[in-house]
Amino acid sequence: MQTIFSITELRKALGAERRAGKRIGFVPTMGNLHDGHIQLIHQSNATADITVASIFVNPLQFGENEDLDAYPRTLQSDSEKLAAADCDYLFAPNIDEMYPNGQVIQTQVEVPVISDLHCGTSRPGHFRGVATVVCKLFGMVQPDVAIFGEKDFQQLMVIRRMTEDLFLPVEVQGSPIARADNGLALSSRNGYLTPEELAIAPTLNRTIRNTISQIKAGRTDYSALQEEAQAVLEEAGFSRDYYNICNRYDLQAAKADDSELVLVAAAYLGKARLIDNMVIDL
Ligand SMILES: Nc1ncnc2c1ncn2[C@@H]1O[C@H](COP(=O)(O)OP(=O)(O)OP(=O)(O)O)[C@@H](O)[C@H]1O
Ligand SMILES: CC(C)(CO)[C@@H](O)C(=O)[O-]
């Protein structure tokens, strides 16, 4: 695997691959890689000839009081994991490479409506930061296909909308959530949890599954179901963010006669903010 830090060098290397007729797969990440990320690399390897992973902790998508400084930076071990997974290129630009004009005076990409729901409500401006950096990364890497995890369900929808609206020539693929045996969605932020909190964390997924079985059993009083689940999570030691039963296609609050749903949730536990979701087929 070749590690590249500059856009010029990246363009040179990938230009040669493209001219050789290679289909380029791309996996954008913020690093501190776990098996969920490696699954995305495998998916890219299966669909493309060349896989490019990026590692960039993007300040533009972090709020003022969020964990930008604390976010784990583990380039050496990430690079070993990527090489072992047969990734071909690691692109790890620094902040000046990504934002040569600073983070404020530059073009930003806004995907309206959906960006203001759920994670966008608790993290204002977050999806503008995500859409902007992913658009820039697409311009740098010019992939044929890009893979994103379904753990960030709303992020995947924002990126699909952006790609479609801007006619970006990239196929966007989702990849299922990789979980620990106890149901906990793998996440770099699980590393913030103490052993006691790690024992509590699977309650988030267990609660989601419980809500879904009640919906499958016929309950359609979604507001009450959401409130009951929030109470269970608080009792377990979480603090509230959101827990919403939604229409799968626009992420608006589900109506009683909607049949294709998704439950999206986020909750605070100690220093971590955990997210999870599950689709519901009725
Ligand atoms: N458990 C998982 N299963 C599948 N994909 C995942 C999982 N965790 C992360 N991803 C995907 O990996 C890509 C990079 O995500 P990121 O680097 O933010 O990892 P993360 O572990 O989700 O970190 P964080 O805890 O900060 O959200 C995203 O497309 C994300 O959806
Ligand atoms: C897509 C992404 C790499 C953009 O910074 C980030 O939001 C993430 O890791 O999911």
Ligand code: BAL
């Ligand atoms: N996985 C989404 C990146 C973030 O939380 O900022």
